[in-house]
Amino acid sequence: MGMARTRLVAGNWKMHGSRAANRALLDAIVKAMGKGASAECAVCVPFPYLQQVSGQLAGTALAWGAQNVSEHAQGAYTGEVSAAMLAEFGCRYVIVGHSERRHLYCESDAQVAAKFAAAQGAGLVPILCVGETLAERDAGLTEEVVARQLDAVLGKGAFSDAVLAYEPVWAIGTGRTATPHQAQAVHAFLRKRLSREARILYGGSVKAGNATALFAMPDIDGGLIGGASLVAQEFLAIVQAAAKG
Ligand code: PEP
Numbered sequence: 001m002g003m004a005r006t007r008l009v010a011g012n013w014k015m016h017g018s019r020a021a022n023r024a025l026l027d028a029i030v031k032a033m034g035k036g037a038s039a040e041c042a043v044c045v046p047f048p049y050l051q052q053v054s055g056q057l058a059g060t061a062l063a064w065g066a067q068n069v070s071e072h073a074q075g076a077y078t079g080e081v082s083a084a085m086l087a088e089f090g091c092r093y094v095i096v097g098h099s100e101r102r103h104l105y106c107e108s109d110a111q112v113a114a115k116f117a118a119a120q121g122a123g124l125v126p127i128l129c130v131g132e133t134l135a136e137r138d139a140g141l142t143e144e145v146v147a148r149q150l151d152a153v154l155g156k157g158a159f160s161d162a163v164l165a166y167e168p169v170w171a172i173g174t175g176r177t178a179t180p181h182q183a184q185a186v187h188a189f190l191r192k193r194l195s196r197e198a199r200i201l202y203g204g205s206v207k208a209g210n211a212t213a214l215f216a217m218p219d220i221d222g223g224l225i226g227g228a229s230l231v232a233q234e235f236l237a238i239v240q241a242a243a244k245g
Contacts, residue, residue: 005199007039007215007242008163008222010127011229012067012095012203015046022049023056028232030060039222039242042093043229044127047081050089058090065093065124068101071114083122094119095224097149098129099169109152116153120162127163127224128153129203130190134170142168143189150193164190164200165224171204173226178204180213180220187219208237215242 017025022045033041042063045053053064070080086094096119097112107115112128119126130149132142146166153159166186171178178186183202190200202214203224214220222242228234 005197005221008199008201009039009041009235009239009242010065010093010095010163010165010201010222010224011041011043011235012098012224012226013043013045013229014067014100014226016230017046017049019049019052022052025230025232026053026056026062029235030057030062032232032236033061033239039239041239041242044093044095050086050091054090063092065091065095065127067095067098069094069096069115069119069124071111071118073118083118083124086119087122087124092125093127093163094124095127095129095165099131099167099172103169109149112149113152113156116162117156120157120160125162127165127201129165129167129224131167131169131172131204137168137170142186146186146190147193150190154193159194159198162198164194164198165203166190166200167203167224173205175205177206177210177214178202180217183214184217184219187217191219206238208234208241211238211241212244215244 042065044065044067057064066086069083096115101107116126130146132145136145168178187200199221201222201224202220206223206225207228
């Protein structure tokens with residue numbers, strides 16, 4: 001048996017927040033978490049709030065990150081943010097290839113792979129998101145799709161200590177969670193392409209009420225949490241579920 005994988009719960013705030021709301025949310029989370037949470041946890045926030053969270057979370061057990069990064073190091077890329085800039089704000093994590101980026105902003109597998117490499121090059125831990133649409137699942141293409149999305153990144157280099165998040169598109173923000181067994185089946189499939197140590201998170205309508213059953217599955221190493229990460233008590237309950245067992 002290898003070393004147990006430390007569970008990770010990462011919040012994805014998406015395009016939500018305000019300075020006042022962030023302060024209150026982080027305050028509530030940090031107070032309840034204390035310093036020695038036994039699951040790792042992080043919040044991935046909109047770019048303008050990185051200064052605020054780096055100030056408020058320094059020295060706490062809650063890490064932080066961004067939701068996107070440019071594949072370029074610098075230059076004439078109006079509106080983009082480089083991995084080195086994120087590193088300067090103390091980010092540990094950055095989400096790459098979230099389904100909203102892939103679908104609303106037409107990010108290709110190749111572009112996501114370039115972003116992944118840029119993040120690692122700056123010393124950040126990319127959280128790579130993969131997942132099939134409902135039409136792809138119904139057509140029996142789930143494994144083909146997630147393998148293609150993951151292999152685009154593996155082809156560019158080592159996964160090393162990066163994090164993978166399986167997020168079925170039909171479960172994101174819909175309230176329709178994959179069952180623990182549906183998620184476990186895909187996680188086990190993805191695990192075969194990675195080292196035993198790599199962490200694979202599940203994302204898609206994870207809530208306090210379903211987190212324990214999901215995290216009980218052998219290849220589910222935590223969660224990427226959208227809506228529920230905006231409510232302190234929900235997020236904390238999910239972190240508690242990850243800290244058990
Ligand atoms: C996400 O944004 O990655 C996500 C999983 O969202 P939600 O938890 O709201 O489904």
